[in-house]
Amino acid sequence: MLTCFSQVAPDCINAIPICYNTPINAGTNGYGIDDFNGASVSGCFTQASGTIETNSAWYRFRTGESGQLGFNIGHDSNEDWDFALYNTTDCNDLGEPVRCNYFDNSDNSDFIGVGVDPTGADNIQYEDWLEVEPGQDYYLLINNYSNNNSGFSIQFSGSIFVEFPNSALDCDIIDNLLGPPIIACDNENVVLDATTDNALGYEWYIDLGTGYQRIPNENGAQLSVAVSAMYRVLVIRPLGNNLISETQVAYAPSPVTYEVADSTACFDGTAIDLTLKDEEALGDQSTFEFRVTYHSSVEDAIDGIDPLPKSYVPSALTETIHVRTTSLENGNCFDVSESFEINSVALPELDFPTRIYECGEAPVATIGEETPDPNYTYEWSTGETTPMITVDQSGVYTLSVTNAANALQCVTVKSIEVVFSKPPVITDISIEYEDDLANTVRVYVETDGNLAYQLDGEEPQENATFHDLFPGEHTITVIDLNGCGSDSKKIVVLGFPKFFTPNADGINDTWHVAGLDILDNPIISIYDRYGKLLHQLHKNSNGWDGSFNGVLLPESDYWFKLSYTDSLGQTTHAAYINNHFTLKR
Numbered sequence: 001m002l003t004c005f006s007q008v009a010p011d012c013i014n015a016i017p018i019c020y021n022t023p024i025n026a027g028t029n030g031y032g033i034d035d036f037n038g039a040s041v042s043g044c045f046t047q048a049s050g051t052i053e054t055n056s057a058w059y060r061f062r063t064g065e066s067g068q069l070g071f072n073i074g075h076d077s078n079e080d081w082d083f084a085l086y087n088t089t090d091c092n093d094l095g096e097p098v099r100c101n102y103f104d105n106s107d108n109s110d111f112i113g114v115g116v117d118p119t120g121a122d123n124i125q126y127e128d129w130l131e132v133e134p135g136q137d138y139y140l141l142i143n144n145y146s147n148n149n150s151g152f153s154i155q156f157s158g159s160i161f162v163e164f165p166n167s168a169l170d171c172d173i174i175d176n177l178l179g180p181p182i183i184a185c186d187n188e189n190v191v192l193d194a195t196t197d198n199a200l201g202y203e204w205y206i207d208l209g210t211g212y213q214r215i216p217n218e219n220g221a222q223l224s225v226a227v228s229a230m231y232r233v234l235v236i237r238p239l240g241n242n243l244i245s246e247t248q249v250a251y252a253p254s255p256v257t258y259e260v261a262d263s264t265a266c267f268d269g270t271a272i273d274l275t276l277k278d279e280e281a282l283g284d285q286s287t288f289e290f291r292v293t294y295h296s297s298v299e300d301a302i303d304g305i306d307p308l309p310k311s312y313v314p315s316a317l318t319e320t321i322h323v324r325t326t327s328l329e330n331g332n333c334f335d336v337s338e339s340f341e342i343n344s345v346a347l348p349e350l351d352f353p354t355r356i357y358e359c360g361e362a363p364v365a366t367i368g369e370e371t372p373d374p375n376y377t378y379e380w381s382t383g384e385t386t387p388m389i390t391v392d393q394s395g396v397y398t399l400s401v402t403n404a405a406n407a408l409q410c411v412t413v414k415s416i417e418v419v420f421s422k423p424p425v426i427t428d429i430s431i432e433y434e435d436d437l438a439n440t441v442r443v444y445v446e447t448d449g450n451l452a453y454q455l456d457g458e459e460p461q462e463n464a465t466f467h468d469l470f471p472g473e474h475t476i477t478v479i480d481l482n483g484c485g486s487d488s489k490k491i492v493v494l495g496f497p498k499f500f501t502p503n504a505d506g507i508n509d510t511w512h513v514a515g516l517d518i519l520d521n522p523i524i525s526i527y528d529r530y531g532k533l534l535h536q537l538h539k540n541s542n543g544w545d546g547s548f549n550g551v552l553l554p555e556s557d558y559w560f561k562l563s564y565t566d567s568l569g570q571t572t573h574a575a576y577i578n579n580h581f582t583l584k585r
Contacts, residue, residue: 011035012091015058015139018154019171019180028055028144035091035141043084043097045143055144059154063132064170067160070115070129073142074153074328077108080146085114085130089137098138099127104145110291110328115157118331119291120307129158135170155331162303177245178233185254185333194233195221196243205232225249252330255290257323258283260340266410267344271311274321281323281338288328295322301336317344348376348401348412355417359484363420366390368399377402394420421449423485424478429576437495437514441466443476450481471495471515492519492562492574499582502546510543511581513560520565527559534558546583555585 009016010032031053040047048054063069075081084097099114103125110119114130117123142152160168174180177194184190194202204218207230215223225231228251235243260280265272278292293307300306301322308321319342327333350369358365368388372378378387381398391397398415425446432440443453443464452460454477455469466476470493477488495514502509516522516539524537526544534553535544546553558581562574 009058010053010056012058012094012139012141015060015091017173017180018059018061019064019169019174028057028142028149031056035094042094043100044102045082045084045097045100045141046102048145053141053143055149057142059140059142060173061138061140062170062173063136063138063160064134064167065160065164066133067131067163067168068115068129068158069132069160069168070113070157071140072111072113072115072118072153072155072157072331074111074155076148076150077105077110078146079144079148079150080105081112081152082143082145083112084141084143086139086141087136088139091139094139097141099130101125101127113157118155118157118293118304118307118326120293120309132160153329157331162305176247177235177243178231178247181248181250183250183252183330183332185327185330186251187254188251190225190249190251192223192225192231192233192247192249193221194223194235194245196235196237199235199237201236203234203236205234206230207232227251250329252327252333253289254333255285255325255327255335256283257281257292257325257335257338260323260338262341262343264343264345264405264408265314266347266408267314267317268347268410269313271309271313272342274308274310274312277323277340281325285325290325290327293324293326295324298322298336298339304331304334314342314344317346318342319344345403345405345408345410347410348373348403350399350401350412350414352414352416354415355419357419357421357482357484359421359423359480359482361422363394364390364392365418365420367397367416367418369401373403375403377404391418394418419450419482421480421482421484422447424449424451424480424487426476426478426487426489429476429489429491431491431493431576431579433494433496433498433579435498437471438468439493441469441474441476441491441493443478445478445487449484452479452481453477454479469493472518489575490566491576492564494562494577494579496560496579496581499584500546501584502552503585510545511583512541512543513537513562521571522562522564525561525563527561528553529557529559546585552585553583555583557582 010030012035031051034051036042036052039052042052045052073081073083082102085099086094087098088094101112109123109125111117112125114127117126171180178192182190202219202221204215204223205212206215212232228249230246230248232244232246237243258281260277263272274294281292282290295301295307301324304324320339321342322336322339325335352369356365366388372387379385379400380389382389396415396417398413400411400413403410426443427446428444430442452462453464454460455466456475460479473490473492475488475490477486479486497511500508500511513524522539525533526535527533534548537544560579562577563571566572
């Protein structure tokens, strides 16, 4: 902050009025009278060693239009500055601040304020925008809470200054012949005008920091200003009621934007670090005096709005980025003469599926890019360098495709899973009986795969086991979920006791099979352990009493088989039934 002549008002009652042209403050110096009457808290401000204020400066402004308003207080990043904004017309009735920030500057930010940080940084020391109406009065307290005091600048912002650049703030609050303080760019011509009716003459003075000195040969109503300083005019009037008026003129350096080289990047969503362009744009200019922002249009660059994030992801293959270099002292001093191109290299687009299934006894598949680009290079995880390859093993295959532009290589990587399937084959079905009705049916297949198991056309399941099937004929189907066919088997589930006791006590005296009545012409054949046929049961049989030709058989295990007439009229021996039961005496 180079200006050394701005006014410092440590008291609210003497708050410096500001409007469109804002002052550049040389710093703060004490707190004067306690504006909070001994209070310990005001909004986010709390009492320090003495009062709420430590080193303070007060300003006031009045809105002239409706819209969104904010401001940026620029300062040395090594210092800690705070602010509070009060919506009031009376210093004796400040109320609570409408915006307030009291965070320490641990992030070494260059700005605090209302709205958004002009650098595009996510800054916790910024409060929400103000939505204002004409005629609203505000008092701004700026407080220095660090041991260093390099000064600060105030720059207003918001849409209200875009729509109403000359009337956003009401300059009528400044009752001064020479008008409000003026901050100008060093390439501008500033003319102070003290024209007064009936004036006999004018004397002009300048204060460069050592007191006011008369400017020789300047006796007219206007003065062309060349340097930053405090200026005074003495207007000599006939009745001796001479008029004295003072104002500040502060010149800020005007930046120059140097040529910025074009950039090349892969169009893959990776961000470009635009901060690397700052040094090109600034050349030998200091980052303490100027900042660089980047914009998608020259209009945005001129207005200083919508800066692109410094970590910028290109949105098109070719983009023009407009560079704005801005004075930190005066945001109206800027240069938007330069731009550069971001030329993105397209990533190869691969349209083959990520998974394929092949069904057959001799597995083979051709995979990859059917419409290759001759400008691209191809490399598979197998080491092959053709767009398509033929494989005969299930697995995951990865293809890397490179689009090279100069020294830049933009790579797309895509994997495809190849699954070879064969039609499922049921090799066995086991039926285990726990009692008369409880049973477990398990299905066994030739090879594992992506299979589902279905009972009687119902909803398929992943599990190969079924529980508690009702007695009778059932169809078990195994389905390959990759579309590689299915296999079905018919089974018959019976209900039978695991033992019987033919001892004429009226309990379990005969052995019988439940569920025969739902089959056509069922025949149960009972055998001893040597395979000798002992007895046959039909649909309406009363059961077996444990005898053969009238002779009671001994305690032992006995086996049975089932035959019946199927839906095609064929006599069928029920598969997977070779169970036994026990005769006890």
